[in-house]
Amino acid sequence: MLYKFLAFLLIFLFSAPCYSETISGNVRQDEYNQKKNMVIDSASNKPIQGAKVSVPQYDFYTSTDKDGRFQLNANIEDKAILQVEKDGYKPFSITIDRMVETNPLKLGLEKTSPLDLYIQTGVFHLGDNIFSPNSANCRQFRLKSNGSYYHKKIKLNKPENGKEAVIVFGSIIGLDTKLAKELGQNAIVSVYSSPLQIIFNGQTIAEINLNGDNQQVVIPNSLIRETNDLTVQTGKNLFQYEYSDYDDMEFANLRIEVRDKTFANK
Numbered sequence: 001m002l003y004k005f006l007a008f009l010l011i012f013l014f015s016a017p018c019y020s021e022t023i024s025g026n027v028r029q030d031e032y033n034q035k036k037n038m039v040i041d042s043a044s045n046k047p048i049q050g051a052k053v054s055v056p057q058y059d060f061y062t063s064t065d066k067d068g069r070f071q072l073n074a075n076i077e078d079k080a081i082l083q084v085e086k087d088g089y090k091p092f093s094i095t096i097d098r099m100v101e102t103n104p105l106k107l108g109l110e111k112t113s114p115l116d117l118y119i120q121t122g123v124f125h126l127g128d129n130i131f132s133p134n135s136a137n138c139r140q141f142r143l144k145s146n147g148s149y150y151h152k153k154i155k156l157n158k159p160e161n162g163k164e165a166v167i168v169f170g171s172i173i174g175l176d177t178k179l180a181k182e183l184g185q186n187a188i189v190s191v192y193s194s195p196l197q198i199i200f201n202g203q204t205i206a207e208i209n210l211n212g213d214n215q216q217v218v219i220p221n222s223l224i225r226e227t228n229d230l231t232v233q234t235g236k237n238l239f240q241y242e243y244s245d246y247d248d249m250e251f252a253n254l255r256i257e258v259r260d261k262t263f264a265n266k
Contacts, residue, residue, distance in 0.1 A: 036069040036070065036071055036104060037053075037069065037070050037071070037072055037100075037104045037105040037106070037107070038064075038067075038068050038069050038070075038104070038105070038106045038107070039051045039053070039064045039068045039069075039070070039084055039086075039107045039108075039109060040068055040106065040107070040108050040109070041089075041108070041109060041111075042108030042109060042110050043110070043111065045108075046068075047064070047066075047067050047068025047069070048064060048068050048086055048089070048109060049064055049065065049066050049067075049068060050063055050064060050086065051063065051064045051068070051070075051084050051085065051086040051089075051109070052083075052084070052085045052086065053070050053072075053082065053083070053084050054082070054083050054085075055072070055074055055076075055080050055081065055082050055083075055096070056081070056083070056122070056123045057080045057081065057123075058074040058075075058076070058080060060072070060073065060074040072096075072100060072101075072105075076096060076097060076098050076100055076101065077098060078097065078098075079095050079096070079097045079173055079211070080095070080096055080097070080173070081093050081094075081095055081096075081123055081170075081171045081173060081250065081252045082094050082095075082096045082105075083122075083123070083170075083252060083253065084107055084109060085121070086109060088111060088112060089109040089110065089111060089112060090109065090110045090111070090112055090113075090116065090255070091118065091121045091170065091253045091255070092107060092109050092110075092170065092253070093170035093171040093213065093252040093253045094107065094170075094171060094213050095171050095173060095211070095212065095213050113257070113258075115257070115258040116255060116256070116257055116258075117154060117156065117255060117256040117257075118255045119152055119154065119230070119254045119255055119256065120150070120152070120251075120252075120253070120254040120255075121252075121253055121254075121255075122252065123250050123251070123252045124146060124150055124250065124251055124252070124254070125144065125145050125146055125248070125249075125250045126145060126146065126147065126148060126149065126150060126232070126234040126246070126247075126248070126249055126250070126251075127145045127148065127174075127234055127246045127247055127248030127249060128145055128148065128244075128245070128246040128248065129144060129145045129248065130245065130246075130248070145246075145248060148233065148234050148244075148246045149231055149232060149233040149234065150231065150232040150254075151229065151230070151231045151232075152229075152230050153227060153228070153229060153230075154227070154228050154230055154256070155226060155227055155228070156224055156225075156226075156228055156256065157224075157226075158221055158224045159221065159224075159258050162260060162261060163258055163259060163260055163261060164218055164219070164221070164258070164259065164260075164261045165218070165219040165221075165224065165256055165257070165258050166216050166217065166218050166219065166256065166257050166258075166259060167198060167200075167206075167216065167217040167218075167219060167230070167254070167255075167256055168214065168215070168216050168253075168254070168255050168256070168257055169208070169214075169215045169216075169251050169252075169253070169254055170213065170214065170251075170252050170253025170254070170255075171212075171213045171251065171252045171253065172196070172208065172210075172211050172212060172213075172215060172249065172250070172251045173211050173249065173250050173251075174211065174247070174248055174249030174250050175193070175195075175196060175208070175209065175210065175211050175235070175247065175249050176188055176191075176192055176193045176235075176237075176247050176249075177192055177193055177194070177195050177196075177209040177210070177235060177247075178192040178209075179209040179210060180192075180209060180210055180211060183210065185210065185211050190239075191237060191238070191239040191240075192237075192238060192239075193234075193235035193236060193237050193238060193247035194235035194236050194238055194247075195207035195208055195209045195235055196208040196209075196232065196233070196234055196235055196247075196249065197231075197232070197233040197235070198217050198230075198231075198232060199229075199230070199231040199232075199233060200219055200220075200223050200228065200229070200230055200231075201223050201224075201225065201228055201229050202229065203223060205217060205218075205219065205220065205223070211249075219256070232251070232254070234246050234247050234248075234249055235247040
């Protein structure tokens, strides 16, 4: 009787499938995927394959896999601009920092609109290449300055009733304004710069004081012509009188969108 029991036990042990290995393998794979970043369609929540992901300041470039996931193999030390591009979708950017290592990103892309006007989809550096090591995000500057201002001639139709044209900055880093200093966006002790100015057809329509993503400026309809001049002017050190000391900063994904007027503007 004992012999039959042992024989049965051996047959069971050698023939039974090894469920524990399969389950643990799946768990490890799921945990691995959960730690990866993801790009999705913001309307359908479906993953987007083949989206180009980059962090130019770290010379990092990759693409999303079939599940819309990507690994950020870059040692992020300070705030930097991450960009995502995919045909048929609006270029997307977000400011990231070292927290991205423990908090994976889930990024939603919006489909393009025929009315969207893309002005500068890459990262652009303004300033004079002279800045304090305590300046906001200065350790991430990899590009050389293109001067103190960015200028572009654009063709734009006046929006129809109930709509407005909006200038959108995907991301901005490097501003050393008084407000940015007060909110801890830089470590400069005793000086600060004037704000970033947005000038449309010769008139200043907005000033930007803070670093961040998705910053928007409404263009007054009365200023819009068939051909328009858009200027983005970086600030100056307000405590330097011997020469013009321009604030070094970078922006990405500058565009104009035509959309329904916001509630606040009605």
